[in-house]
Amino acid sequence: MSETVLAIDIGSTKICAIIAEIENGTVNIQGHGVSKSQGIKKGAITNIELASKSIKKAVSDAKRISGSNITSATVSISNAYxxxxxxxxxxxxxxxxxxxxxxxxxxxxxxxxxxxxxxxxxxxxxxxxxxxxxxxxxxxxxxxxxxxxxxxxxxxxxQKSNLSNLKKAVRSAGIEIDGIVLSGYASAIATMDEDEKELG
CATH class of the missing domain: 3.30.1490.110 (Dna Ligase; domain 1)
Known part of the structure; x- marks a missing residue:
């Protein structure tokens, strides 16, 4: 059984959105979108409205390419705070x-x-x-x-305040949040093989 997922990486310079289909452990990228970060500095939301627009653009591009109308995402946040x-x-x-x-x-x-x-x-x-x-x-x-x-x-x-502002920006873009992942942790898991994961 396949599952369609949306992942959003919120950085200080750009926002990336990826829609993928996962089936039997295999990930197939369906669409992606990138937008310039606005209202975000050093990983923190400084303007919710501008940040929301940047998130919405990246997600809209990914949806357009994939043909998906997914409305919830796992969000990757900066290590800064x-x-x-x-x-x-x-x-x-x-x-x-x-x-x-x-x-x-x-x-x-x-x-x-x-x-x-x-x-x-x-x-x-x-x-x-x-x-x-x-x-x-x-x-x-x-x-x-x-x-x-x-x-x-x-x-x-x-920090709770930073996380709360980020959640507001994502939800203002019309996306519900399935989960929050720290970007450094997500990157480490993505680049490690099974032996390295076992070693910690």
Whole structure:
């Protein structure tokens, strides 16, 4: 089954929009659009109306080429106002077998333990090390027998005000937001092979 997706990269010099069809893991580009960024400086929205017009132009060009009328997108934002911090979560495993529930619980514990400033919103929570009963670097703890599980995570966040203004600009362009991705993270994932992803 195929899925049509729209991705918008909002930069300080240009805005890129790509419409693609994804089927069985294969990505087929259907259309693209590029516009000069206006109302955006150093990755931050400085004029919502101008930024919205720039976004709308890039998306309209991509729609025209693809013939699609897609109305929602994943939006990539600048690293300029992003921060990251590390945190650790620890939980006991009452039934000795690690389930999805326990994995979610240890991730939530790591988030709870993090000192996220009030003016920031979390964009990504990236686990980079699971420990099961003091055994480090477990690739996937699901189904393992254990009495305790720990996780080390990297939390990526951005300023709430900047994110709110960006969302307003995108929605003013007639696009709903499916998700927000940090541009540096998206670029890293796109250029890494499977072995590099496993190595972190």
């Amino acid at each position: 992003a921060k990251s911090l590390n945190s650790t979560g620890i939980v006991n495993i009452p039934h000795k077998d690690i389930s999805i529930k326990e994995i979610n619980r240890v991730m939530q514990t790591a988030l709870y333990n993090a000192n996220v400033p009030n003016e920031y919103e979390i964009i990504h929570v990236l686990p980079y090390n699971f420990r099961v009963d003091d055994q480090d670097f477990i690739e996937d703890p699901f189904g393992m027998n254990a009495s305790r599980m720990e996780v080390d995570v990297n939390i990526i966040m951005t």
